[in-house]
Amino acid sequence: LSESGIPQLVQPMIWDYAMDIDVEGKVQLLEKYRRCGFSKVWFASAFKGATGVSQSLTLIGHHLRNQLEWLQVASRSPADALQGIALTGWQRYDHFSVLCELLPVAIPSLAVCLQALKNGGFSEKVIENVEQLLGMSNLEIDTFMR
DSSP: OTTTTGGGTOOOEEEOOOSSOOHHHHHHHHHHHHHTTOOOEEEEEEEESOSOTTOOSOOHHHHHHHHHHHHHHHHTSOTTTEEEEEEEEOOOSSTTSOOOSOHHHHHHHHHHHHHHHHHTSOOHHHHHHHHHHHTOSOOOSSSOOO
16 A cells, blocks of 8 residues: 555545444554555544434434544544544435435434534533534433434
């Protein structure tokens, strides 16, 4: 890779939507990319659509934990290595599948994930911000929203 010149042309993106990603493995992968000459790397997480092809509702807790795992990777990586986090929202697993987790049911998850990334973690402040922004009185993280 170093000799090809590719590292001067592109920035790799490391994707993982699990709620228990291999933090150490991701840090090591980022270090390998850096040794190859890539100056910046992107991470990709998801706020919806990565938990099952027929999933109708969004389980916020799963996606929140994914963001928190990526924040751990970021905190253990060189400060200048991360270009950004692409917060994805998949709606279909392939073009032959039905749509899953439509955007309206996933807006609370999007808000929680964005607030967690913005604040560098999850706290009562994040819950309060999301409830206020969305006009909700009780944000449910580990159960399906009613």
